[in-house]
Amino acid sequence: MRSRKPASTARPRRNFSASPSASSAIGCSALASRKTAKPDRVVRSPNQDARPRGTEITLLVVHSISLPPGEFGGDAIERLFTNRLDPAAHPYFREIAGLKVSSHFLIRRDGELVQFVPVARRAWHAGVSSWRGRERCNDFSIGVELEGTDDGPFTDAQYACLASLVAALKAKHPLRDIAAHSDVAPGRKNDPGPRFDWRRLLAALA
Numbered sequence: 745m746r747s748r749k750p751a752s753t754a755r756p757r758r759n760f761s762a763s764p765s766a767s768s769a770i771g772c773s774a775l776a777s778r779k780t781a782k783p784d785r786v787v788r789s790p791n792q793d794a795r796p797r798g799t800e801i802t803l804l805v806v807h808s809i810s811l812p813p814g815e816f817g818g819d820a821i822e823r824l825f826t827n828r829l830d831p832a833a834h835p836y837f838r839e840i841a842g843l844k845v846s847s848h849f850l851i852r853r854d855g856e857l858v859q860f861v862p863v864a865r866r867a868w869h870a871g872v873s874s875w876r877g878r879e880r881c882n883d884f885s886i887g888v889e890l891e892g893t894d895d896g897p898f899t900d901a902q903y904a905c906l907a908s909l910v911a912a913l914k915a916k917h918p919l920r921d922i923a924a925h926s927d928v929a930p931g932r933k934n935d936p937g938p939r940f941d942w943r944r945l946l947a948a949l950a
Contacts, residue, residue, distance in 0.1 A: 783849065783859035789825045791846035791868045792861040796883050801863065801917040803885040804910060805870055807847060807925045808892040808936035812836050816853050816891055825850075825860050844868060847887040849909065855901030857909065863917070873928040875921070881928045886913060894926075894937030903941070907948035914949075 795801075811820035812834045820837070823829040824845065831841040847869040850858040861867040869887030873879070888906065892898050913919060924940070925933045 783857045785856070785858045787822050787826060787858055787860055789846040789860040789867070790827060791825065791844045792865045795864070795866045799884050801884055801886060802920045803875055803881060803928075804913065804919055804922045805881060805885050805887050805925055805928055806906070806922065806936050806940065807869060807887060807889045808894055808898075808940070809850075809889045810891060810893055814893055814896075821850060821889070821891065822858070822860075845871075847889040849887070850889045850891065851902050851905045851909070852891045853899050853902065855899070855905040857905055863913065870925065870928055872932065875923060875928050885928075886917075886919075890936055890940075892936065894934040895939065896937070897939050898936070898941075903944055903948070907945060910945070911949060 809821055810816055811818075811824060811829075813836060820829060820833075824840070824843070825847065827844065829837055829841070831838045846860050846867045848859065848861045848863055848867045850860065852858065863886055866882050867887050868882060869889070870881040870885060873881040875881050875885075878884070888909065890898055890902050890906065892902070910919075910922065922945075925935045926937075
């Protein structure tokens with residue numbers, strides 16, 4: 745979510761060219777079936793609204809976030825998404841005080857899946873963005889945050905959970921593409937960063 749380095753100008757398009765396999769899901773404890781996207785926990789964010797009427801959900805955007813930056817664990821991400829972050833708790837929190845953002849899902853380092861916004865609703869995750877010439881990606885996308893940084897690796901549990909979640913969502917929605925936050929907001933965002941293994945994710949979905 746937070747970035748300081750200039751983003752790459754490359755904007756790879758990652759298509760779902762194959763259907764998810766029928767094998768049992770791994771990773772997220774609540775994802776017993778690839779046709780189920782039941783989270784481990786639900787924490788309702790007020791930072792959401794209705795999607796434009798008749799809009800199909802065709803894009804999934806992968807993000808990364810850590811609060812404070814580079815630190816994992818704790819409840820700061822949940823507090824940010826529910827407008828309860830204490831600016832006095834850390835110097836960085838003063839910089840983002842008043843920020844109103846959310847994501848549909850968060851995958852923590854241990855693979856726990858937390859949902860903040862119903863998929864049918866619009867989460868406020870992509871900001872100023874465009875994909876395939878279409879602006880306002882929040883209108884037609886699902887946002888998934890991975891607890892991590894844009895210059896560090898992600899865990900096996902996170903990849904397993906993300907693959908299961910994407911497959912489950914694809915079974916219910918006409919998802920055609922998966923993109924990085926840096927793909928839809930080039931020059932503004934870097935996440936999830938160069939150490940996110942796209943080949944690993946796409947292989948798990950093949």
